[in-house]
Amino acid sequence: MTVPTADEPLILIADDVAANVELLSDQLKILGFRTVAATDGPGALAACFEHRPDLCLLDVSMPAGDLGVPDRQTGFEVCRRIKRDPRTARIPVIFVTALNDTADRVKAIESGGDDFLTKPHNRLVLGARVRSLLKLKGATDALEDSLRKLRELEKVRDDLMKMIVHDLKSPLTSVLATLEMVTDGDFGPVTDGQRGALADAQAKSQELLALIDDLLQIARIEEGAIHLEPQRVEPQAFFAEVLRDWHVRFESAGARASAEVAPDTPTFLADRKLLSRVIGNLLQNAIVHAADAVSVRLTARRDPEGVLISVADTGPGIPPEYHELIFRKFETVKLQAAPRVRGSGLGLAFCKLAVDAHGGRIWVQSAEGRGSQFHILLPLEPVPPARG
Structure with missing residues (x-):
């Protein structure tokens, strides 16, 4: 028998029949998972938000309590609320129920369920389904984490870019003003050769200034801070x-x-x-x-x-x-x-x-x-x- 450790995935089992909870719990512990149990709809939601399990096993027919649905629909409502909340939306849900008609399967899909097992279930099939969904969740979580880090890096890059651009604009404006004064002869006569070199320097400086303006304008548009005239x-x-x-x-x-x-x-x-x-x-x-x-x-x-x-x-x-x-x-x-x-x-x-x-x-x-x-x-x- 495999003894679960604190690092093993946590599975929420929600079923109003104690024998079913005990059976699922024993099977999952043998497979190396930790478990937490609930016996009605409100309890399942509370346990989900408190423990943030890696996966939920939900019975469909349970006491609904204050969820506002018939007991026969409790599991579907619990699943809908789990999937609707950003804190728990990515937790996989497997329905484990004696209900087996097409309408129930459709409701399970519509409520956001990820899989459907019919009682009595096979322990090996249960283990395979659980491991498969946990791998998918792990890949999804890793992708979300990578995306979050990428957004953070992009924000750092954009903030650094804006800071550098602001610091560049003032000295570049001074350079342009000085080039214009030299070209106009304010510091003495300018030869034709010098005037050509100064004109080229002014043109390149103007291009750089236009690039800086583009950067600043892009930042303003992206932040919604630009007002069209x-x-x-x-x-x-x-x-x-x-x-x-x-x-x-x-x-x-x-x-x-x-x-x-x-x-x-x-x-x-x-x-x-x-x-x-x-x-x-x-x-x-x-x-x-x-x-x-x-x-x-x-x-x-x-x-x-x-x-x-x-x-x-x-x-x-x-x-x-x-x-x-x-x-x-x-x-x-x-x-x-x-x-x-x-x-x-x-x-x-x-x-x-x-x-x-x-x-x-x-x-x-x-x-x-x-x-x-x-x-x-x-x-x-x-x-x-x-x-x-």
């Missing part, structure tokens, strides 16, 4: 503004850009600054990831759900298996056509969060070597998604 956006004028702002960058990269707005495209309400940064991130990606001079085309048209804005480029394209991955934080794709380009994995994550905040959708159509088309579908008025 909707403005009326007229697509033709909006595209003209974007192309004007990016004109110098397009020229320096040798890129070509154009815009086309369908005649019936409606105006819409959106946070103009957020939308400009979304389009800017897509343009930035198109330029950076192209080995040769790239062509970019902005289009807008009416859609049954609102307005569809597209940003198409002639760049290296994105393999289909990465189409969802690229919108996750810190996820990057190494393209054969641009092996030296390294991104932060934040630009497209910001785009998705910003579009989601409007109640819209963003997705990509692309294949490696065939360019990319990013589509942004926005409602005519922001409809922030409900938070679960």
Whole structure:
């Protein structure tokens, strides 16, 4: 006979017949398990919440007490309450009962039961069922524990990231201000060669500042701390503004850009600054990831759900298996056509969060070597998604 130790799994036996409790208890102890017993519905619930057993064996017909169900339904109600409470929801439940018709089995499943044994039961079958469910519970608990630790690590990483980002922004702003003063000649004459080097340093610093702003904005959106400032956006004028702002960058990269707005495209309400940064991130990606001079085309048209804005480029394209991955934080794709380009994995994550905040959708159509088309579908008025 195996003598259970304090480390062995604890099984709750709930049955109003003392002989049945004794039999199950003896069989389980022989198999190396510890047991605790209850003789009615309220007692079974109390024992479950007090002892947190690793598994429950429930009779269906027991005194219901104050549970508000007929005695013949007590086990089902106990199981429902066990599965409904977060503290006990993952405890496996096996019904051990003389009831054996299909309706009872259906009720056992509907109440959340994990298995069903008919009296009189076979000791070996009982042991096999118990061990199988305990292994499953152990695997589930381990997975839950891993997920909890992963979430804790992600929170630590995000908190550290936000702290570093805040500390970076102030000195970087000072660097940009100093570069501007030097370029303007405030510290003496600047040669053409020096002016070119300063312009390059300013451009890279602006990129770094934009990355920092993306990080801060992502954090605010994720925490629900961002408040949209909707403005009326007229697509033709909006595209003209974007192309004007990016004109110098397009020229320096040798890129070509154009815009086309369908005649019936409606105006819409959106946070103009957020939308400009979304389009800017897509343009930035198109330029950076192209080995040769790239062509970019902005289009807008009416859609049954609102307005569809597209940003198409002639760049290296994105393999289909990465189409969802690229919108996750810190996820990057190494393209054969641009092996030296390294991104932060934040630009497209910001785009998705910003579009989601409007109640819209963003997705990509692309294949490696065939360019990319990013589509942004926005409602005519922001409809922030409900938070679960």
